[in-house]
Amino acid sequence: MELFGLKTCDTCRKAIKALKDAHFVDVRTEGVPPEVMKAALAQFGPALINTRSTTWRALSDEQRQAPPLALLAEHPNLMKRPLISDGDTLHLGWTKDVQAALGVS
Structure with a gap:
């Protein structure tokens, strides 16, 4: 899992603390892989x-x-956070729905 x-x-x-096994990627320094x-x-669209x-x-x-x-490549901090990649599944934000989907209580 990547966060x-x-x-x-x-x-x-908060997400990092709850998802102890997740690999954290700082979008300012490392970016998000294009794929x-x-x-x-x-x-997620807009x-x-x-x-x-x-x-x-x-x-x-x-x-x-x-x-x-292009906008996100130039200004990575514009991305809504966190973006969580769990295998083939993506989650955006740290809402109760996302937490439930990831098994965090």
Whole structure:
């Protein structure tokens, strides 16, 4: 299991603490493999981009129109976090539904 996020993100820290066997990948330093990002975009669509972030608000309207994969490659902290890859299954966020699906109580 891989957990993609930011080491400074409180939600990611909670997920890391609960998923002790997960391999943490900091998206700022290591990035997300292109095949995982493409699969996540196909599954989650626009929900993959955190439009409530300060980074999003700082972007111009022109920058916001960039293709999502290009936008996330340039600004990895725009990705909603955490993105969890559990085999062939992807989970986005750290909601009660995600926790239940991963067997975390």
